[in-house]
Amino acid sequence: MLLFTFSAFSQQNNRADIENKIKKLKDKPDFTLKDSVYINLINDLGSEQRFYKADSLLLLSKLALNLSKSINYQKGKSISSIGIANFYSDKGNHSEAIKFYQEALDISKSANNPRLALRAKNDLAGEFSYKGDYAKALTHYLEGIDMANASEANLMLSIMNENVANLYAVQKDYEQALEFYKKVKKINDEIGDEIISAESMSNVASIYADMGKLDYAMFNVNRSITVFEKHKIMDWLAYAYEIKGKTYLKENKNKWALYWYNQSEMLHKKLQDQRGKIDLFNGMAEAHFGLGYFALAEKYALQALEISDRIKFKEGQQKCAVTLYKVSKYNKDYESALKYHEIYQSITDTLSRTENQTSLNMLKNKLEHDRQKMALIDENKKQLATQRNYIHAALAILLIFIAVTFLMRRSESIQKRLNKELHQKTEDLEKREVELREINRTKDRLFSIIGHDLRGPIGAFQSLLKMFKEGEIGQSEFMEFIPKFRHDIDHISFTLNNLLSWGQTQMNGAVTKPSVVALDSIVNDNIHLLSETAENKGIRLISHLTMNTMAWSDENQIDIVVRNLISNALKFTPENGMVTISSLEKNDHWQISIRDTGIGMDQETINKLFAKNSNVTTYGTNNEKGTGLGLPLCKEMIEKNEGKIWVNSLKRKGSTFHFTLPKSKAKSKKRYKKTA
Secondary structure, three states, X not given: OOOOEOHHHHHHOOHHHHHHHHHHHHOOOOOOOOOHHHHHHHHHHHHXXXXXOHHHHHHHHHHHHHHHHHOOOHHXXXXXXXXXXXXXXXXXXXXXXXXXXXXXXXXXXXXXXXXXXXXXXXXXXXXXXXXXXXXXXHHHHHHHHHHHHHOXXXXXXXHHHHHHHHHHHHOOOHHHHHHHHHHHHHHHXXXXXXXXXXXXXXXXXXXXXXXXXXXXXXXXXXXHHHHHHHHOXXXXXXXXXXXXXXXXXXXXXXXXXXXXXXXXXXXXXXXXXXXXXXXXXXHHHHHHHHHOOHHHHHHHHXXXXXXHHHOOOHHHHHHHHHHHHXXXXXXXXXXXXXXXXXXXXXXXXXXXXXHHHHHHHHHHHHHHHHXXXXXXXXXXXXXXXXXXXXXXXXHHHHHHHHHHHHXXXXXHHHHHHHHHHHHHHHHHHHHHHHHHHHHHHHHHHHHHXXXXXXXXXXXXXXXXXXXXXXXXXXXXXXXXXXXXXXXXXXXXXXXXXXXXXXXXXXXXXXXXXXXXXXXXXXXXXXXXXXHHHHHHHXXXXXXXXXXXXXXXXXXXXXXXXXXXXXXXXXXXXXXXXXXXEEEEEOOOEEEEEEEEOOOOOOHHHHHHHOOOOOOOOOOOOXXXXXXXXXXXXXXXXXXXXXXXXXXXXXXXXXXXXXXXXXXXXXXXOOOXXXXX
């Protein structure tokens, strides 16, 4: 799991370019070492060397720090202190790293530089995490999130929320980790940078792999690898290859795991990323052991153990001890096996005690952080209340004079007001009567659909279970019905989702909450969810949407619309057909089109499709059922999002459903470079 920092993100700068700039600057006749431009270039060059020549990072950062102190250059002192801290962090010297990160943070705050303060705050929190002090790490991250919100720094907001997610992942609290990743995805969509999104996807893939959700892990890591290869982000590409190897290892596909581990190892030969090598070598050791290459397994496990011991990384020591125990036991070296087992047990006991206490401390710190925030809010409310009291007193005096004036006219207006209220109440009663009739019609329709489309499959399932329980059918016969059960349950789930959404809109309970929405992400997620249905019918599902298709709409409602339209296209398309999703950019809106090569419709059917009170439902090419709710529901939701929906269709030629949505109102923001 990568904790985001900043130092390695300078890899997009070319070292040769920086050195060339330094040479040109030195050639100037008025050149002096005490030049802030020169100091900035020295810091940039040092940062560029972090994962290639770590000693150069330390020397250049110390040089920049001394020069910055000689001219009291605050920004230079802060950046060079971060560079020195990065060196000690990579060497596992936590105390020195924390010392210099804290110095950088103090300097940035005194210089009123929120950008550098956020950078130092994030790195300081990360170092406490590497040290295993997750409680302090969480406290610093939460404080950093408040700082980022105050300065509207979306990039740092994304980084720190992701690092909090990774803390929970280390604690194996994957549910809480994924909650934070939902926030990260929303922020990343607003930023609109594919590299940032790819970095987050690689970390999400690692969590899914640990959870055993290997399809999700592979989907995310493959998308991230495509971006890293495109932009030649070597350190992140090495990490993504390692996560892909880890995913194959979880599937017990040891040869494929070893292939991707080897790809990562080749990239690591040009990097000095010691922490990254621990998980890589551990994974390679496990893959070799699974293939029966016990000597190689021992070799890589010992290498990982040596790095873990050097930088005091207990989790790495624990994993290596397990592998070395297995190898020693296989080789019948019981003395070594006992030694490694004792190491494993000792570290496990330590981590277990530490993690239990850490979990409590993390929760306690979060609650304390929230309590302090609420205390500040309450204090502000009290001060505002005091100010309001003074204002209210002044207004009360003014209102007394106004009241005297209006009392003279009050008796004249009472009768008019009562007549008006009586008329209004009569209109309200008539309106409520109409609404009550509409609610009764909605209720009748819901019960009709529940009785027709849900009770049938559930009753069939119940009857078959009873027959199996009473021995009327055998296990082999029962198992033959499993594919049908799965199809019926998928149908029930889809119908229930539509019923709930439709019923909510009919009873005026649905609230549209527009925000920046990545339409390509919604389409890709639904293609992934419906891919099995498409594969069963041999239908090709293709999306031509790009990553810049950003709309201003309610994400959940548009997700329902896209899912219904793609599901309908699959339903009415024969085997070996094609469904294509495309976009057309207009001046102020997007037009999304979902085209199928299905059976098509005549004009009479088209005219009934979107009618609010109609219940047009037909069977698909493979007798798939429907409720007739989907298209009226789509129309309501598209119109709530200020769009339009229509269809073009010809019998036996296929159909194309079009809908429009307003373009995104959010402004794109430039992102900092961030590193691992």
